[in-house]
Amino acid sequence: MYDYTDFDAAFVATRNRQFRQQVERRIAGALTEDEFKPLRLMNGLYLQLHAYMLRVAIPYGTLGSRQMRKLAEIADRWDKGYGHFTTRQNIQYNWPKLSDVPDMLDALAEVNMHAIQTSGNTIRNVTADHFAGAAADEVADPRPVAELIRQWSTDHPEFQFLPRKFKIAVSGATQDRAVTRAHDIGLQIVERDREIGYAVIVGGGLGRTPMIGKVINDFVSQADLLPYLEAVVSVWNLLGRRDNKYKSRIKITVHEHGIDDIRARVGERFKVIRPTFSGIDLALFDEIKAAFAPPAFREGSTAIYETAYKTDPIFRAWADTNLAPHRAPGYAIVQISLKAHGATPGDATAGQMRVMADLAERFGHDELRISHEQNVILPHVHKSDLPELHAELKKHGLATANIGLISDIIACPGMDYCALATARSIPVAQQIATRFDELKLEHEIGDLKIKISGCINACGHHHVGHIGILGLDRAGVENYQITLGGDHTQDAAIGERTGPGFAYDEIIPAIERIVYAYLDLRESPEESFLATYRRIGMAPFKAALYEKAEAYAAE
Amino acid sequence: MPREFTPKVVTGNALIEGDVIYQTADDGWTRNLSEAELLTDEAEARLRLLMAEGQPDQVVGPYLADARPGASGPEPTHFREAFRRTGPSNYFHGKQAELG
Numbered sequence: 001m002y003d004y005t006d007f008d009a010a011f012v013a014t015r016n017r018q019f020r021q022q023v024e025r026r027i028a029g030a031l032t033e034d035e036f037k038p039l040r041l042m043n044g045l046y047l048q049l050h051a052y053m054l055r056v057a058i059p060y061g062t063l064g065s066r067q068m069r070k071l072a073e074i075a076d077r078w079d080k081g082y083g084h085f086t087t088r089q090n091i092q093y094n095w096p097k098l099s100d101v102p103d104m105l106d107a108l109a110e111v112n113m114h115a116i117q118t119s120g121n122t123i124r125n126v127t128a129d130h131f132a133g134a135a136a137d138e139v140a141d142p143r144p145v146a147e148l149i150r151q152w153s154t155d156h157p158e159f160q161f162l163p164r165k166f167k168i169a170v171s172g173a174t175q176d177r178a179v180t181r182a183h184d185i186g187l188q189i190v191e192r193d194r195e196i197g198y199a200v201i202v203g204g205g206l207g208r209t210p211m212i213g214k215v216i217n218d219f220v221s222q223a224d225l226l227p228y229l230e231a232v233v234s235v236w237n238l239l240g241r242r243d244n245k246y247k248s249r250i251k252i253t254v255h256e257h258g259i260d261d262i263r264a265r266v267g268e269r270f271k272v273i274r275p276t277f278s279g280i281d282l283a284l285f286d287e288i289k290a291a292f293a294p295p296a297f298r299e300g301s302t303a304i305y306e307t308a309y310k311t312d313p314i315f316r317a318w319a320d321t322n323l324a325p326h327r328a329p330g331y332a333i334v335q336i337s338l339k340a341h342g343a344t345p346g347d348a349t350a351g352q353m354r355v356m357a358d359l360a361e362r363f364g365h366d367e368l369r370i371s372h373e374q375n376v377i378l379p380h381v382h383k384s385d386l387p388e389l390h391a392e393l394k395k396h397g398l399a400t401a402n403i404g405l406i407s408d409i410i411a412c413p414g415m416d417y418c419a420l421a422t423a424r425s426i427p428v429a430q431q432i433a434t435r436f437d438e439l440k441l442e443h444e445i446g447d448l449k450i451k452i453s454g455c456i457n458a459c460g461h462h463h464v465g466h467i468g469i470l471g472l473d474r475a476g477v478e479n480y481q482i483t484l485g486g487d488h489t490q491d492a493a494i495g496e497r498t499g500p501g502f503a504y505d506e507i508i509p510a511i512e513r514i515v516y517a518y519l520d521l522r523e524s525p526e527e528s529f530l531a532t533y534r535r536i537g538m539a540p541f542k543a544a545l546y547e548k549a550e551a552y553a554a555e
Numbered sequence: 556m557p558r559e560f561t562p563k564v565v566t567g568n569a570l571i572e573g574d575v576i577y578q579t580a581d582d583g584w585t586r587n588l589s590e591a592e593l594l595t596d597e598a599e600a601r602l603r604l605l606m607a608e609g610q611p612d613q614v615v616g617p618y619l620a621d622a623r624p625g626a627s628g629p630e631p632t633h634f635r636e637a638f639r640r641t642g643p644s645n646y647f648h649g650k651q652a653e654l655g
Contacts, residue, residue, distance in 0.1 A: 416643035
């Protein structure tokens with residue numbers, strides 16, 4: 001785990017003091033809302049539909065027990081006793097009072113956390129593979145470089161007023177769990193001639209104009225990485241459209257200029273920037289890497305786990321869905337679902353946060369991760385501890401065995417909380433999860449990712465869902481468009497729209513028709529929804545979706 | 556042809572709490588839409604909005620929202636305003652809890 005240096009701590013403390021004064025001046029009337037708004041946004045504070053919302057960064061999704069307990073304390077003391085984990089590995093508090101926010105930020109600073117650059121047109125929280133440091137398929141741990149990028153980008157004087165927000169994700173494994181191809185910059189750690197470097201992908205993004213990122217450079221060395229990133233952002237800062245916010249993201253710049261032109265410009269800019277990097281970033285990187293040294297994995301028998309797996313079907317069902325392979329023998333990665341059937345995806349109560357912190361301390365080398373899929377990960381658990389861990393999770397409503405299944409839905413806050421939303425997301429997710437739990441089909445269906453956004457901004461990643469749902473306002477009524485075939489992995493794909501959307505009370509039956517069509521059309525239970533879609537295409541699903549709807553309507 | 560004016564209420568968010576508030580006929584603010592002033596005259600609505608904009612110590616981002624007369628005061632005509640009136644649909648702890 002990375003601990004703040006004295007410099008980091010002093011920087012955050014100064015920012016918090018400044019913001020406290022800004023809040024006081026706003027309340028006293030010395031600042032207008034127009035003057036105050038950019039200041040609060042620089043500190044992660046939005047004004048949403050029903051209240052203020054404070055977005056707190058969890059850099060690269062990594063936190064320790066002490067930090068998780070502090071998040072719980074903040075939820076209890078200044079919010080309504082829960083927090084919402086997001087697709088960009090942040091936590092959002094939905095009900096803070098303006099006058100309390102400075103105290104909340106000070107509380108966060110006590111555990112090396114902050115809300116700086118979690119909003120505004122700047123480089124946002126750097127995200128990473130939630131299995132970082134643990135995954136069996138990892139080339140290198142992505143967190144040290146993510147931390148290096150965080151330090152480089154925080155308060156970077158050139159990048160505080162970019163054309164739009166800018167998002168960077170890092171993956172260090174062969175399986176992309178960080179959605180790198182749908183970020184402004186995605187970094188894929190690669191190894192070439194025994195040297196670790198980075199494939200740099202630019203111009204990905206979802207939202208109004210979804211695009212899969214393009215490789216601008218297939219190998220950038222560690223020494224060249226920061227100057228190369230600086231060159232990319234610098235070129236976009238100059239070229240990026242400030243005349244039209246819908247065309248401001250780097251994906252549009254890359255699309256309009258072409259990747260070859262951008263590559264050439266970045267190359268020229270890199271030549272200018274490179275000499276200004278003295279190498280101190282490499283020394284810093286070595287220090288950061290040391291902070292992310294793996295814990296002392298223990299050796300021991302896994303017989304308890306194997307016995308429980310053979311004899312306890314509930315434990316086995318959980319183990320089959322919620323565990324992932326670990327790089328160390330005898331260990332597993334535990335995924336704690338925040339998607340209990342009917343619950344709000346990504347929400348955890350303060351009590352649950354404390355339970356997860358305790359369990360991480362007892363069984364998980366004091367480490368937790370937040371996934372972009374809005375779940376919590378204990379990355380290092382010895383298999384012999386799993387039966388006891390599972391029993392504890394069960395007691396607190398945290399043992400839902402549904403990771404990767406139809407109820408493990410990403411859903412943005414939607415119109416229940418977000419001022420930008422055009423329809424609700426959360427109740428749609430709740431109803432889908434509840435419905436398929438009632439049908440007892442979830443495990444039969446297998447790997448299926450539903451992602452729901454409440455507006456075109458696509459915070460719920462609907463474009464890359466196997467089934468994507470987009471909520472819109474159609475003539476004053478909530479309406480939901482469906483896309484099929486999206487994929488967020490290294491084989492990233494944008495889903496294809498099925499056709500006309502569905503009203504709020506029609507969307508669950510529509511999803512059911514798609515799923516039943518899949519169950520009818522798949523070649524075997526081993527063929528996933530996405531594989532079936534890729535084999536047979538849209539037409540059979542479209543027929544099931546619309547022709548059956550018409551048949552029901554005619555009856 | 557100019558569009559026909561439809562009834563409105565002045566609404567925004569409270570400065571400190573951030574929750575949804577509505578302007579009342581006695582120049583105050585309420586959390587309860589049914590207590591809001593329903594404005595049926597366009598010129599009057601603009602004046603009332605100007606007044607709200609002059610109260611940045613109480614309200615953030617005031618605007619005119621469509622509403623219609625109901626049995627016990629103004630009612631929303633669009634689902635967004637309906638959600639603003641009641642609170643989120645996943646928890647019973649927004650305005651719905653406060654208003655009973």
